Amino acid sequence: MKMPLQFRVNGEDYEVYVEPWKTLLEVLRDELELTGTKAxxxxxxxxxxxxxxxxxxxxxxxxLAPQAAGREIMTVEGLAQGGKLHPLQQAxxxxxxxxxxxxxxxxxxxxxxxxxxxxxxxxxxVKEGLYGNFCRCTGYVKILEAVLAAGAKPRx
Amino acid sequence: MAxxxxxxxxxxxxxxxxxxxxxxxxxxxxAAGKAKFTGDFSFPDLLxxxxxxxxxPHARIRGIDTAQAEKLPGVRxxxxxxxTPHVRIGRWISDRPVLxxxxxxxxxxxxxxxxxxDRETAEAALALIRVDYDxxxxxxxxxEAMRPGAPIIHEALSTYKTEGRIFGQGNTLLRTELxxxxxxxxxxxxxxLHEDTYRTQVVHHGFIEPHEALxxxxxxxxxxxxxxxxxxxxxxxxxxxxxxxxxxxxxxxAPAVGGDYGGKGTVQMEPICVLLAMKxxxxxxxxxxxxxxxxxxxxxxASVCRLKVGARNDGRLVALQGEIIxxxxxxxxxxxxxxxxxxxxxxxxxxxxxxFTAHRVYTNNTPxxxxxxxxxxxxCFAVESHLDMVARKLGIxxxxxxxxxxxxxxxVMSRGTVVIAPGIKETLRRxxxxxxxxxxxxxxxxxxxxxIWDGVNIKQITPSSAAVKINEDGTVVLITGAPEQGxxxxxxxxxxxxxxxxxxxxxxxxxxSDTDATPFETSVGGSRTTYRVGNTVRxxxxxxxxxxxxxxxxKLGVGPEGMTAREGRIHAGGQPEKSVxxxxxxxxxxxxxxxxxxxxxxxxxxxxxxxxxxxxxxxGPHGEVLDGSPQGTQAxxxxxxxxxxxxxxxxxxxCHDVGRALHRGNVEGQIDGAVVLGLGYALSEEVRLKDGRTxxxxxxxxxxxxxxxxxxxxxxxxxxxxxxxxxxxxxxAEPASLPVAPAIANAIYDAVGVRLRxxxxxxxxxxRALRERGSMSGTTPSP
Numbered sequence: 009m010k011m012p013l014q015f016r017v018n019g020e021d022y023e024v025y026v027e028p029w030k031t032l033l034e035v036l037r038d039e040l041e042l043t044g045t046k047a048x049x050x051x052x053x054x055x056x057x058x059x060x061x062x063x064x065x066x067x068x069x070x071x072l073a074p075q076a077a078g079r080e081i082m083t084v085e086g087l088a089q090g091g092k093l094h095p096l097q098q099a100x101x102x103x104x105x106x107x108x109x110x111x112x113x114x115x116x117x118x119x120x121x122x123x124x125x126x127x128x129x130x131x132x133x134v135k136e137g138l139y140g141n142f143c144r145c146t147g148y149v150k151i152l153e154a155v156l157a158a159g160a161k162p163r164x
Numbered sequence: 165m166a167x168x169x170x171x172x173x174x175x176x177x178x179x180x181x182x183x184x185x186x187x188x189x190x191x192x193x194x195a196a197g198k199a200k201f202t203g204d205f206s207f208p209d210l211l212x213x214x215x216x217x218x219x220x221p222h223a224r225i226r227g228i229d230t231a232q233a234e235k236l237p238g239v240r241x242x243x244x245x246x247x248t249p250h251v252r253i254g255r256w257i258s259d260r261p262v263l264x265x266x267x268x269x270x271x272x273x274x275x276x277x278x279x280x281x282d283r284e285t286a287e288a289a290l291a292l293i294r295v296d297y298d299x300x301x302x303x304x305x306x307x308e309a310m311r312p313g314a315p316i317i318h319e320a321l322s323t324y325k326t327e328g329r330i331f332g333q334g335n336t337l338l339r340t341e342l343x344x345x346x347x348x349x350x351x352x353x354x355x356x357l358h359e360d361t362y363r364t365q366v367v368h369h370g371f372i373e374p375h376e377a378l379x380x381x382x383x384x385x386x387x388x389x390x391x392x393x394x395x396x397x398x399x400x401x402x403x404x405x406x407x408x409x410x411x412x413x414x415x416x417x418a419p420a421v422g423g424d425y426g427g428k429g430t431v432q433m434e435p436i437c438v439l440l441a442m443k444x445x446x447x448x449x450x451x452x453x454x455x456x457x458x459x460x461x462x463x464x465x466a467s468v469c470r471l472k473v474g475a476r477n478d479g480r481l482v483a484l485q486g487e488i489i490x491x492x493x494x495x496x497x498x499x500x501x502x503x504x505x506x507x508x509x510x511x512x513x514x515x516x517x518x519x520f521t522a523h524r525v526y527t528n529n530t531p532x533x534x535x536x537x538x539x540x541x542x543x544c545f546a547v548e549s550h551l552d553m554v555a556r557k558l559g560i561x562x563x564x565x566x567x568x569x570x571x572x573x574x575x576v577m578s579r580g581t582v583v584i585a586p587g588i589k590e591t592l593r594r595x596x597x598x599x600x601x602x603x604x605x606x607x608x609x610x611x612x613x614x615x616i617w618d619g620v621n622i623k624q625i626t627p628s629s630a631a632v633k634i635n636e637d638g639t640v641v642l643i644t645g646a647p648e649q650g651x652x653x654x655x656x657x658x659x660x661x662x663x664x665x666x667x668x669x670x671x672x673x674x675x676x677s678d679t680d681a682t683p684f685e686t687s688v689g690g691s692r693t694t695y696r697v698g699n700t701v702r703x704x705x706x707x708x709x710x711x712x713x714x715x716x717x718x719k720l721g722v723g724p725e726g727m728t729a730r731e732g733r734i735h736a737g738g739q740p741e742k743s744v745x746x747x748x749x750x751x752x753x754x755x756x757x758x759x760x761x762x763x764x765x766x767x768x769x770x771x772x773x774x775x776x777x778x779x780x781x782x783x784g785p786h787g788e789v790l791d792g793s794p795q796g797t798q799a800x801x802x803x804x805x806x807x808x809x810x811x812x813x814x815x816x817x818x819c820h821d822v823g824r825a826l827h828r829g830n831v832e833g834q835i836d837g838a839v840v841l842g843l844g845y846a847l848s849e850e851v852r853l854k855d856g857r858t859x860x861x862x863x864x865x866x867x868x869x870x871x872x873x874x875x876x877x878x879x880x881x882x883x884x885x886x887x888x889x890x891x892x893x894x895x896x897a898e899p900a901s902l903p904v905a906p907a908i909a910n911a912i913y914d915a916v917g918v919r920l921r922x923x924x925x926x927x928x929x930x931x932r933a934l935r936e937r938g939s940m941s942g943t944t945p946s947p
């Protein structure tokens with residue numbers, strides 16, 4: 009029943025044998041042990057499982073693993089480079105953009121996909137970009153501030 | 165009168181890290197996706213646990229047949245009540261079975277559970293369990309449940325174990341009356357009377373991390389349980405009692421918690437998880453689905469509140485009469501209804517004549533418990549909406565009306581409660597100044613609401629202890645049973661340790677919570693973590709500092725009198741040029757004492773009790789003193805679309821007395837989050853039920869605020885130091901969410917002149933109210 013699947017995750021190649029009905033989220037968490045991506049609702053509603061697939065923000069609980077095969081995937085673990093946090097992660101820290109931090113991985117990935125596409129978004133752009141990610145702690149304001157600050161910085 | 169120790173009042177002292185907003189502890193791990201939440205722990209042989217729940221809201225169990233499920237390949241354990249002692253559990257009252265044995269009381273009541281190698285197998289096994297039920301008459305309306313002849317949900321209620329006294333007539337679990345003065349004789353003195361009824365809905369905490377538990381047995385039979393909790397010791401005692409286990413066989417670890425808002429402080433499915441793991445002799449994880457969250461966890465109670473209030477033309481409140489009925493569903497987790505608490509429910513006011521009754525009543529609805537300000541948001545919505553109407557009838561501004569009736573230092577509330585350092589009047593004055601420049605356009609309006617919330621009185625000195633260890637390099641570890649649930653306790657507690665010991669904030673790290681390793685801690689929560697746990701941690705740090713002083717005295721050849729700890733050094737009293745570094749002392753301790761500097765702190769219950777009782781006695785025979793009670797006032801501007809009934813929030817002002825903001829960024833974060841949580845309660849969220857069955861299943865139909873609803877809250881922080889909190893702190897987490905719904909209802913009235921009495925304030929309700937008013941004004945000719 010299991011099938012072999014290849015992925016490139018955070019720049020590394022992986023091959024897994026999984027049932028075809030497993031979701032990308034399950035493969036990331038259970039097979040690759042990349043538990044930074046969180047499971048909140050398993051129904052595509054909360055957004056905490058958001059990852060980037062070929063440059064687009066995707067809710068990994070809604071994507072079957074075979075649909076992700078052969079594609080380039082980035083998770084929250086892939087943001088920091090060489091032991092240095094990504095400017096978005098640093099902006100989230102500097103702006104108190106999280107409290108419990110459970111929604112943060114998804115927020116960061118949605119924000120990254122947004123900024124990659126639109127490096128200098130307006131507040132309304134960010135609200136729209138993060139519309140699919142729930143946060144129950146912060147009231148969102150500080151998250152928006154962090155993304156806007158990261159967007160305002162020159163990016164290399 | 166002797167005080168237990170001198171409160172550290174802020175004005176006297178130059179503080180270094182307390183009052184600053186340092187980077188929160190643990191944030192790098194959270195941002196990098198490295199922080200471990202319960203769901204992130206795993207084992208190679210981990211099983212999936214699932215729970216079989218009743219579909220009937222009220223039914224007798226005739227039999228449970230698990231034979232087919234047990235035979236299914238891949239199933240490792242099936243459990244029913246036959247595997248448990250028949251004991252009931254619960255924090256305030258033990259009314260809930262772990263797995264029902266005689267009957268189920270709500271649609272969602274756990275009946276059996278399975279552990280299997282994967283989710284698919286576990287689901288198949290659940291489908292093979294046969295439960296025979298005899299359906300019983302059920303009751304879903306809380307007022308019907310109070311009437312004679314209603315189906316009784318807990319026949320043996322009077323025999324249940326409880327921390328307090330239960331009323332226990334029929335389905336009425338609790339009935340508490342607050343009676344002061346003579347209400348009946350007071351109505352004649354009133355120039356204005358106003359009567360109305362208010363209703364609130366059931367809402368869920370909406371944490372993004374659902375409840376999860378992972379129980380792993382070792383070969384000796386000891387079980388380690390990781391779970392989503394802010395109260396590891398409560399889980400340990402609850403599970404031990406539920407399953408008849410000695411506590412030494414249970415180790416409960418609370419890792420990072422993905423949001424709490426009052427919902428993760430009590431035993432939920434953890435005993436079932438442990439039971440499955442014991443029977444399977446393998447690790448088992450249970451993760452609740454969203455549907456289970458919205459069905460089978462302790463949510464905020466729906467309520468009905470009736471009020472009659474009278475006031476004089478000079479704006480003075482004369483009398484309040486009323487009642488509130490909370491629908492507690494099938495099981496009540498915890499909610500005190502002392503008369504002193506009812507006093508707080510009625511707001512930060514002096515009302516000379518009061519007769520107010522609160523009821524908690526069982527129904528066959530889903531269970532209800534704590535959520536951000538337990539018991540508070542319901543009466544706050546009613547009372548603050550009601551007072552707005554009284555003020556309007558009197559022609560006095562809502563802020564002025566509240567100012568004339570609110571507490572001053574030394575004032576006694578209805579039942580005799582004296583609130584220490586009440587900041588309410590200052591929050592009202594500042595709100596008044598803010599509103600003085602406020603503008604509004606057509607269909608726009610401003611609304612105001614105030615609140616008072618619990619601090620610490622004699623009954624609330626719950627057990628707390630902590631330890632501080634100074635490493636040989638001068639860095640410090642704080643060992644606490646308080647987990648980090650998102651509210652920032654680890655950050656604030658670290659600031660307190662750094663301040664007392666005079667070490668850099670970065671030098672302090674936090675370990676906890678683990679019942680085998682950390683000192684006992686009741687819980688974080690109740691907006692008292694900073695106050696209560698902060699005090700304990702301060703005492704631990706002060707005790708460690710005493711040891712530093714002794715060691716420094718030896719090293720410097722001076723007496724320990726007047727010594728100070730600052731900037732990583734201990735300075736001799738009177739000779740500040742004589743000093744020794746903490747690093748040196750830490751190493752010296754290991755050599756000379758054979759141990760690191762380590763110290764514990766604990767809540768000094770007896771001394772604290774004496775202090776509060778002494779203060780109370782000074783205020784009359786029935787006095788009760790409340791210290792650290794937070795108060796505040798919020799103002800909101802809304803715009804109502806008369807075509808659609810949609811309410812848009814345009815501006816938000818939140819002024820709160822927090823005693824002392826130990827971490828300003830954290831205080832603002834709590835206020836921001838509380839206000840938006842309150843917006844959901846006010847405008848959109850409702851766990852709808854029909855005949856006991858939950859109609860919402862996830863975030864698609866349970867409508868929480870999104871990023872599009874983000875609000876730039878203008879916060880204004882008042883600091884009237886508490887007498888006994890660390891550095892004068894009071895709480896903020898719960899209070900800031902209380903006044904949101906009434907403030908919005910009052911703003912809607914100001915905008916379009918309709919009074920909405922039922923939460924949530926949906927476009928449908930606004931539109932209906934506008935139409936009703938329209939049709940009324942159509943039939944009534946204007947003079």
